[in-house]
Amino acid sequence: MSDSDNKQELGQAPLIEHLVELRSRLLRAVVAVLVIFLGLYPFANEIYTFVAQPLMALLPEGSQMIATEVASPFLAPFKLTLVAAVFVAIPYVLHQAWAFVAPGLYDNEKSLALPLLASSVGLFYTGAAFAYYVVFPLLFQFFTQTGPEDVAVMTDINQYLNFVLKMFFAFGVAFEIPIATFLLILSGATTVESLTKKRPYIILGCFVIGMLLTPPDVISQSLLAIPMYLLYEVGILFGRLVRRKRQGSESTTPAEERDDA
Numbered sequence: 087m088s089d090s091d092n093k094q095e096l097g098q099a100p101l102i103e104h105l106v107e108l109r110s111r112l113l114r115a116v117v118a119v120l121v122i123f124l125g126l127y128p129f130a131n132e133i134y135t136f137v138a139q140p141l142m143a144l145l146p147e148g149s150q151m152i153a154t155e156v157a158s159p160f161l162a163p164f165k166l167t168l169v170a171a172v173f174v175a176i177p178y179v180l181h182q183a184w185a186f187v188a189p190g191l192y193d194n195e196k197s198l199a200l201p202l203l204a205s206s207v208g209l210f211y212t213g214a215a216f217a218y219y220v221v222f223p224l225l226f227q228f229f230t231q232t233g234p235e236d237v238a239v240m241t242d243i244n245q246y247l248n249f250v251l252k253m254f255f256a257f258g259v260a261f262e263i264p265i266a267t268f269l270l271i272l273s274g275a276t277t278v279e280s281l282t283k284k285r286p287y288i289i290l291g292c293f294v295i296g297m298l299l300t301p302p303d304v305i306s307q308s309l310l311a312i313p314m315y316l317l318y319e320v321g322i323l324f325g326r327l328v329r330r331k332r333q334g335s336e337s338t339t340p341a342e343e344r345d346d347a
Contacts, residue, residue, distance in 0.1 A: 267321025
């Protein structure tokens with residue numbers, strides 16, 4: 087066997103090990119989701135009732151939600167429970183992703199990546215909670231009170247589920263803006279000054295995104311756009327703090343070196 091063949095085999099060995107490790111991490115994540123799903127499924131109807139509560143509480147007297155498809159009474163709670171299982175398992179799934187990439191990171195990258203990962207999960211949960219406890223009551227109150235008096239409000243359970251899942255995802259992703267802004271500043275892709283000058287464009291972009299991700303009404307668009315902009319400012323604030331910390335450490339390093347000399 088030639089030296090080139092030996093080098094090729096040595097190069098393939100780490101790749102195979104990484105693929106085996108990746109498969110193991112993915113299987114663990116899938117098993118975790120399935121275990122949580124099996125534990126939640128007996129309460130599928132209760133979970134759906136909890137998610138539907140913001141609308142049910144505002145429906146006119148005598149109104150109720152309906153199922154327009156034969157399988158909707160089964161599929162809608164089933165789908166919601168599966169999504170809830172993924173939602174609950176997100177910390178463990180991200181931990182598996184972290185365990186896969188962590189060996190290839192430097193110590194300073196590890197010390198920064200773990201807090202960013204934890205804060206990303208927390209911000210996503212915060213965005214979903216904001217949608218449920220703040221946005222839904224305001225939004226459904228507007229929808230249920232602006233229709234004609236002769237029109238009975240009876241929302242299909244499957245259509246309602248698609249709507250709230252879209253809103254959960256939109257607000258969860260929107261609340262990740264501080265992390266994205268902070269990473270852009272930290273990586274050097276942009277600067278605090280550049281982002282500050284682009285505020286008018288950011289405000290316009292927030293409302294455009296709100297228009298695309300929410301129903302076509304001013305209330306829901308504003309309820310997404312305004313928090314997005316405020317979170318953008320939070321990201322800039324943290325970027326400033328990190329920059330000052332770095333500048334302070336760089337300015338003290340030469341003095342320390344002279345003292346040591």
